[in-house]
Amino acid sequence: MNQAGSITMPMRALDRPKVIQRVADGNLKPGQAASRFGLTVRQVWRLVRRYEAQGANALVSRRCNRPSSHQLGEEFAQVALTIVREC
Template identity: 45%
Template sequence: MSHKEIDRLEMIQAVANKHLRQAEAAQRLGLSVRQVKRLVRRYRAHGATGLRSGHGGRRPNNAIAKAVRQEV
């Protein structure tokens, strides 16, 4: 997990454990309260892995093909 994802996990854990309000977490993370609610729901359902980005490890759509990179 990246540092950003670890910070997000700590905030969402605090909200899930009722140590922090959703509005405060939203402000600190730069998200809306609605998005924090979604993250808390995913955290409760899937744990820490639910907060990871779904795009991790994938090649970007606009990446240059290997053959073209080698040619250049």
């Protein structure tokens, strides 16, 4: 959360709270929501439980604003830049 009451999420995730709310209300089948998001029905139910417990903020990826776990070290990056600049 950036400010009180604001949530930052990618554009493709903006309709996710609406769809998950419809599943929670029983107005949409979990299989339809799963195909819309490219998830499994089990993952949709997990999102529904998190949404009911924590609200829309729970639907934002937990990986947002975190560095990749596959990043190379700063020292390696400096060596690579040195080699590129020499060529």
